[in-house]
Amino acid sequence: MTDPIRRVGVIGAGVMGSGIAAHFANAGVEVVLLDIVPPESGANGASRSRSRSQFAEEGLKKALKAKPAPFFHKSRASLVRTGNLEDDFQRLAACDLIIEAIVENLDIKRKLFARFDTELEGTRIVASNTSGLRIASMVEGRSEAFRSRFLVMHFFNPVRYMKLLELVRGPETSDEVYRRVAEFGTSILGKGIVEGKDTPNFVGNRIGCHALMSTIHQMLADGLEPEDVDAITGSPMGHPKSASFRTADMVGIDTFVHVSENCHAALVDDEDREVFQIPDFMKHMVAKKLLGNKTKGGFYKKTKEGISTLDPSTLEYRPKAGDPEIKKFCKSLNGDARSRVKKLVEDNGPAGAFARKLLSKTLSYTARRMGEIAEDISAVDDAMRWGYNWELGPFETWDALGFRETAERMKKEGHSLPTWIDTMLGSDASAFYRGNEVWNPALGQYQVRKSDARNTTLTLLRGEKPPVLSNSGAVAHDIGDGVLAVTFKTKANSLDDSVIALMGQAIEEAEKNHRAMLLFNEGEHFCVGANLFALVMAANQKQWEGIRNTVQTLQKTMQRIKYASVPVVAAPYGMALGGGLEVCLCADAVQAAAETYCGLVEVGVGLIPGGAGNLNLLWRALETTPEGAEISPHPYITQVFKNIAMAKVATSAEEAKFFGYFRHSDGVSFDRDRQLSEAKARAIGMAESGYHPPSRRSYRLAGEDGVATLSMMVDTLVAGGYASPHDALIARKLAVVLSGGAGGAAREVTEDEILELEAEAFVSLCGEQKSIDRMQHMLMHNKPLRN
16 A cells, blocks of 8 residues: 545646546545736735635635536535645645646646755655656756656546546656556546656547547548548447547537647657648637537537537538438447447448547557557557546457457558558557457467455456356346356346346345345446336336336345345346336445436326335434434424425436435445445355344334425425426425325334335326326337326
């Protein structure tokens, strides 16, 4: 272990600086955020006022309002203290690490580093977030001690969401400093570290910028439209759905132009230098402030009529169109990323032709850059997956297409490949990756891949052992150390009868032959809720008893998990909505990915939670109330009511704790690659520390008075036009459940009674035509219907 980094200074409160500060605060690290004194604040030595720290204060305020949010929860901003570089400079002396994120101006950076070198004593680390300046230039004239403590920490924007952190050391950066920062980046910030070399734009932006500029030039050469290109370069190529031009709009056209121009200016010996030359139409876009999302218009623009596309030849917007043949073919591609990209390249139509040209340029260029930008093939692939959200890095894509046949095709097309590729072709190598090995271009042979033992998968943990339990919807595996892991297999990991059945069988199996159980899913989202299609079918056929039986079976299964004799840990990530959150509510503990978006959203489809969600959210709200405390439960029940009736969704695992969806003692995995090992460790820890299930309890609920009070809130919303009469019907049924029934006085209500009320309300809502309409609309349009 290395010395911990407890306090960080961030210089520059712009988008990057404030984003870096926010994510440090997310990780529980204290931050000093400084910026310059605004020129209009007066001469040096003027009386100190808030205005002298205006830039830093405004940067923090903007971060608190930004979408997507840089902070997990606004409370984290309390760890950020703002100031200015004149009055508060000495506060940096207490920092373990200082990161500058100021303007990309070499002279300004040098002056700042000179102050650090001469005015701050100690052994603190200094880092730059630059993406284009050389370390040798930035530290020129600095002391030997300063140079040994200096490196580049290049974060990707938005900092909270992008996993990549590129570390670049100078020739004199000490090994200890590098190790300390790398450990901090991985273990505390949850970042994926790629060690780059001191070259322009390092690894991610060098390859990413080349790929996007190649795309733009090829589009112009082939006469394709931006919509055609995005149809090809998105999911079919194993890239994000935002593809090329929607991604450029999100990043900002001006930002992208700056990165590309930096490459063109600096890479005078690059054989592909002209690829980085910005086309005239993009220069005009910047001049006309067509910068993307931040100016509400870039390659695409949202209008009242729909999405419009910029015509590069006229710089005028037109209705979104594109080649129907390309669109149809690209939509037909399915399967994993490897199979999609292979089918794409094998296509004989315009989509395949464009993809082959583009990939040949990107793959050959990336191969030629090895040794210059990085030594490790897997580091380049990691950079593109973590920094650009590619599903496959360049060399992984090459493997998916077939190493040998792709290399030979590129040679025939006239693309230059480096000699190390010829060495591979002359050996028995059939791919860049072979098991846990990767080809080393410098050595000309395979070597074991660098790995972090904390990064594991279900495939690795279960090994070759057959499933312990399995059916059409879910599977349970023994993942070692006495832990049984249940994984859903349905579309979007939705809950259906088969999943419910297997969870019930699994908890019995765990109690007999294991010491803990884990609910760990794979795929894009943890669980998006119940199988809505099956529910609509049953409602349309008026199968009320069948619906009731399904609901009651789900309730019993959730309660069975809740009161099991072994600990159960849920590991949500992505969307954990409706039934997905109900699964978490019944677990003894949660180890959530930081980016978990959860809520009980059933009102959006005309229902209330039906899997003990009302009961268990109420339990979470009231479980820490001390016995004998003269505290009214009404405010807690009211908040539970609001969270469900308003379908309130937490946008991070940390925020979910404040909403009462997770406990404050639950774990948060900053790096989802470590979530499985961390969730398993939590389950084992609970098992080894004398686990006992919670005690069953009853709840003092208000009865008719509670229903009346909650209904008044609903009536106010309806009167103000914020809720429809059907919203009110749903909310009143929810009020009855949370009040322990209608028509009676306040009393102690058992959990079984609450569950019966929940089932009754759920089934009755399934019989409402407007609820059926909401369910059908969600299935058809993937968005809620307000009726």
